[in-house]
Amino acid sequence: xxxxxxxxxxxxxxxxxxxxxxxxxxxxxxxxxxxxxxxxxxxxxxxxxxxxxxxxxxxxxxxxxxxxxxxxxxxxxxxxxxxxxxxxxxxxxxxxxxxxxxxxxxxxxxxxxxxxxxxxxxxxxxxxxxxxxxxxxxxxxxxxxxxxxxxxxxxxxxxxxxxxxxxxxxxxxxxxx
Amino acid sequence: xxxxxxxxxxxxxxxxxxxxxxxxxxxxxxxxxxxxxxxxxxxxxxxxxxxxxxxxxxxxxxxxxxxxxxxxxxxxxxxxxxxxxxxxxxxx
Amino acid sequence: xxxxxxxxxxxxxxxxxxxxxxxxxxxxxxxxxxxxxxxxxxxxxxxxxxxxxxxxxxxxxxxxxxxxxxxxxxxxxxxxxxxxxxxxxxxxxxxxxxxxxxxxxxxxxxxxxxxxxxxxxxxxxxxxxxxxxxxxxxxxxxxxxxxxxxxxxxxxxxxxxxxxxxxxxxxxxxxxxxxxxxxxxxxxxxxxxxxxxxxxxxxxxxxxxxxxxxxxxxxxxxxxxxxxxxxxxxxxxxxxxxxxxxxxxxxxxxxxxxxxxxxxxxxxxxxxxxxxxxxxxxxxxxxxxxxxxxxxxxxxxxxxxxxxxxxxxxxxxxxxxxxxxxxxxxxxxxxxxxxxxxxxxxxxxxxxxxxxxxxxxxxxxxxxxxxxxxxxxxxxxxxxxxxxxxxxxxxxxxxxxxxxxxxxxxxxxxxxxxxxxxxxxxxxxxxxxxxxxxxxxxxxxxxxxxxxxxxxxxxxxxxxxxxxxxxxxxxxxxxxxxxxxxxxxxxxxxxxxxxxxxxxxxxxxxxxxxxxxxxxxxxxxxxxxxxxxxxxxxxxxxxxxxxxxxxxxxxxxxxxxxxxxxxxxxxxxxxxx
Numbered sequence: 001x002x003x004x005x006x007x008x009x010x011x012x013x014x015x016x017x018x019x020x021x022x023x024x025x026x027x028x029x030x031x032x033x034x035x036x037x038x039x040x041x042x043x044x045x046x047x048x049x050x051x052x053x054x055x056x057x058x059x060x061x062x063x064x065x066x067x068x069x070x071x072x073x074x075x076x077x078x079x080x081x082x083x084x085x086x087x088x089x090x091x092x093x094x095x096x097x098x099x100x101x102x103x104x105x106x107x108x109x110x111x112x113x114x115x116x117x118x119x120x121x122x123x124x125x126x127x128x129x130x131x132x133x134x135x136x137x138x139x140x141x142x143x144x145x146x147x148x149x150x151x152x153x154x155x156x157x158x159x160x161x162x163x164x165x166x167x168x169x170x171x172x173x174x175x176x177x
Numbered sequence: 178x179x180x181x182x183x184x185x186x187x188x189x190x191x192x193x194x195x196x197x198x199x200x201x202x203x204x205x206x207x208x209x210x211x212x213x214x215x216x217x218x219x220x221x222x223x224x225x226x227x228x229x230x231x232x233x234x235x236x237x238x239x240x241x242x243x244x245x246x247x248x249x250x251x252x253x254x255x256x257x258x259x260x261x262x263x264x265x266x267x268x269x
Numbered sequence: 270x271x272x273x274x275x276x277x278x279x280x281x282x283x284x285x286x287x288x289x290x291x292x293x294x295x296x297x298x299x300x301x302x303x304x305x306x307x308x309x310x311x312x313x314x315x316x317x318x319x320x321x322x323x324x325x326x327x328x329x330x331x332x333x334x335x336x337x338x339x340x341x342x343x344x345x346x347x348x349x350x351x352x353x354x355x356x357x358x359x360x361x362x363x364x365x366x367x368x369x370x371x372x373x374x375x376x377x378x379x380x381x382x383x384x385x386x387x388x389x390x391x392x393x394x395x396x397x398x399x400x401x402x403x404x405x406x407x408x409x410x411x412x413x414x415x416x417x418x419x420x421x422x423x424x425x426x427x428x429x430x431x432x433x434x435x436x437x438x439x440x441x442x443x444x445x446x447x448x449x450x451x452x453x454x455x456x457x458x459x460x461x462x463x464x465x466x467x468x469x470x471x472x473x474x475x476x477x478x479x480x481x482x483x484x485x486x487x488x489x490x491x492x493x494x495x496x497x498x499x500x501x502x503x504x505x506x507x508x509x510x511x512x513x514x515x516x517x518x519x520x521x522x523x524x525x526x527x528x529x530x531x532x533x534x535x536x537x538x539x540x541x542x543x544x545x546x547x548x549x550x551x552x553x554x555x556x557x558x559x560x561x562x563x564x565x566x567x568x569x570x571x572x573x574x575x576x577x578x579x580x581x582x583x584x585x586x587x588x589x590x591x592x593x594x595x596x597x598x599x600x601x602x603x604x605x606x607x608x609x610x611x612x613x614x615x616x617x618x619x620x621x622x623x624x625x626x627x628x629x630x631x632x633x634x635x636x637x638x639x640x641x642x643x644x645x646x647x648x649x650x651x652x653x654x655x656x657x658x659x660x661x662x663x664x665x666x667x668x669x670x671x672x673x674x675x676x677x678x679x680x681x682x683x684x685x686x687x688x689x690x691x692x693x694x695x696x697x698x699x700x701x702x703x704x705x706x707x708x709x710x711x712x713x714x715x716x717x718x719x720x721x722x723x724x725x726x727x728x729x730x731x732x733x734x735x736x737x738x739x740x741x742x743x744x745x746x747x748x749x750x751x752x753x754x755x756x757x758x759x760x761x762x763x764x765x766x767x768x769x770x771x772x773x774x775x776x777x778x779x780x781x782x783x784x785x786x787x788x789x790x791x792x793x794x795x796x797x798x799x800x801x802x803x804x805x806x807x808x809x810x811x812x813x814x815x816x817x818x819x820x821x822x823x824x825x826x827x828x829x830x831x832x833x834x835x836x837x838x839x840x841x842x843x844x845x846x
Contacts, residue, residue, distance in 0.1 A: 064323070065324075093205060095207070095208035095370055095374045096205060096207040096211050098373060099208070099211060099366060102283055102366050102369060102370060105282065106283065108311045124380075125380065126378055129377045132376060132377045133376075136376055136377060137373075178368045179360060180364070187604055192497055192500045192504070192511075192605055195607065208370070219359075219360065222606070253521035253522035253552070255518050255521060256487060257492075257493065257517070257529065257532075258493035258607050258608055260514075261606040262511070262604070263604060264534075
């Protein structure tokens with residue numbers, strides 16, 4: 001049984017798949033988006049007694065529906081209304097990736113930003129102040145991560161669990177989304 | 178921000194390199210590419226890669242030693258850098 | 270909605286200008302009237318998408334009952350905003366988002382005080398430098414031709430020996446077994462096909478090394494910089510800034526160079542550049558230079574070849590300036606953005622692919638166009654035109670080929686090479702530049718002494734081929750230090766001139782009144798500048814139209830003649846040669 005659905009969104013090559021695999025392990029299934037030839041990956045994981053379904057959205061640079069992938073990602077966020085969007089962003093190309101983040105935030109969906117590939121950003125000598133960034137984005141959680149080395153993912157799991165917990169408490173009657 | 182890209186290209190005396198433009202405007206190179214794609218979609222910049230592909234004529238097979246005369250398939254064609262030019266200069 | 274003090278969806282939005290926010294609010298009011306819409310969409314989000322002219326959502330809103338009221342409101346908003354900004358609203362909205370992100374990044378991301386300059390940037394600083402860029406380009410070109418000629422020359426002799434030796438022996442032997450010795454068929458094979466096609470095949474090693482050098486420059490990312498540097502020059506002199514891109518392609522072959530002019534937006538610019546591309550020296554012209562330079566300038570082959578390539582560029586730019594001032598006055602210099610790929614070590618596989626593809630295309634041409642041209646030329650040479658002699662047994666002067674070429678020859682007299690052999694080679698050269706070689710091989714072969722038929726066995730021949738190849742490789746390796754090293758202009762001893770080379774030398778000395786080297790230079794210049802090949806003409810017709818195709822054919826001929834005239838007569842005046 002699925003208690004909550006969360007969506008993974010991000011630019012192509014931002015490391016979304018790595019995060020997806022790390023979260024769901026072997027519990028994933030691959031299909032197609034209804035009526036589309038684009039691959040749809042879903043998976044599950046349990047945390048603190050919650051069953052959480054993860055949907056991996058196609059990698060896109062924007063949500064402006066210029067392409068099939070963008071259309072799919074946008075429709076899912078706006079119409080299927082996942083409880084939470086996990087926005088995986090490439091820290092080494094922050095400016096390009098944050099454009100999508102702004103569009104996701106504009107939909108009004110609760111969002112967590114995972115700043116992935118912090119090692120690459122470090123190699124370029126970039127220092128990113130995640131605290132400041134969180135403030136700049138209105139206080140949403142910003143996690144720094146190196147998904148390929150499994151860094152920052154525990155923090156992500158914890159934040160998802162906290163969120164789900166809070167959501168459960170806010171809506172004691174229901175809980176299924 | 179977006180407008181500045183077009184202005185800088187217009188101002189440039191000669192070809193302008195993408196890296197230089199990114200540095201000049203203080204925009205990350207990959208973000209600049211995204212903005213350029215925005216203008217390409219709006220039809221204000223012309224992307225050389227899209228242009229030549231559209232024009233490749235595969236009907237004539239005599240040219241260039243029997244392979245497609247189009248710029249993509251002739252074995253003598255070189256991989257040329259991608260260019261973007263202002264669409265407003267497209268007269269005639 | 271907080272957990273452990275974390276906010277998840279604080280309504281942080283990009284804040285647009287007051288005018289836009291007013292219109293968003295206005296649209297929100299209209300959207301909130303329609304329960305069907307607010308069941309799915311957040312009004313603010315939908316309002317923004319509609320302002321951005323999102324086709325999908327527009328259609329959805331129109332389909333909803335009462336949607337017309339939203340569309341009405343939207344049209345009002347769009348009109349007001351477009352009036353205010355004089356720009357499409359989606360541009361304004363995207364711009365706000367980009368600016369928001371840009372300032373956010375400036376706030377949270379600290380770049381190192383000293384930007385770590387990567388190697389690519391460092392190289393570019395020098396290579397695309399305003400002043401140094403051009404000398405570097407020229408130096409690299411010079412190295413390319415030096416390497417090309419030095420590496421390839423030993424193999425050239427080897428291939429020549431193989432074709433002139435074993436292959437000829439075997440063919441003669443085979444025809445002998447079929448008891449065709451002494452017939453016109455033997456003459457067709459030996460004097461026509463082997464001499465013609467073989468004469469061109471000899472240059473396969475040269476072309477392979479040219480393609481190799483170009484592929485290295487191309488795959489490493491340098492060629493893009495060369496185009497960038499030269500395009501700056503083009504723009505300075507009033508030509509289109511993208512003209513040099515197709516010209517660089519023209520170094521490989523004029524035909525794709527012509528097609529590459531399609532990246533120019535303006536038709537006038539396209540035609541002007543299309544007229545200039547054929548002046549870029551393509552690969553097929555290289556064998557002519559190599560052959561003639563080896564005869565007349567054996568010590569400076571690389572330098573001669575480089576100068577010809579340079580002359581092609583200079584002529585193209587000079588003519589471009591003249592045409593821009595006369596026939597092509599209108600037209601702006603279009604500014605553009607160029608994406609220079611990062612430098613990289615050339616991939617062996619890619620290089621091999623380029624070299625193989627291009628060389629095999631050249632060989633395929635040799636077996637089709639050149640074979641056909643050789644047979645036609647042999648046939649015309651074997652056909653008596655004025656009643657003297659019989660088929661395949663006639664003096665060349667009396668043959669159809671000799672008559673026609675001889676009639677044209679006076680045109681070339683002021684250039685120092687006005688005899689029927691050379692004019693015949695140049696006429697057939699309209700088909701392709703390799704044909705200049707095959708025809709020359711044919712016409713000069715006629716005067717050759719009988720091929721000495723030293724009896725050899727098949728085994729001896731095979732050993733000879735193998736030994737020759739090893740010797741050529743050793744010679745090439747020996748030539749490497751010469752390329753990078755000290756005596757760049759001095760080859761180590763001249764290779765034995767072949768019969769063909771000797772015949773050409775004698776001939777040019779005769780037509781030029783003892784100034785063979787000057788005449789040969791004029792000949793190479795002529796070959797560089799006149800129409801490259803039939804396929805180029807076809808491409809010109811397709812890309813430029815019939816009118817400009819003829820303009821190009823006659824124009825190139827006139828330019829070739831004039832420049833060759835200047836070279837020969839000017840050289841005489843200055844008492845060079």
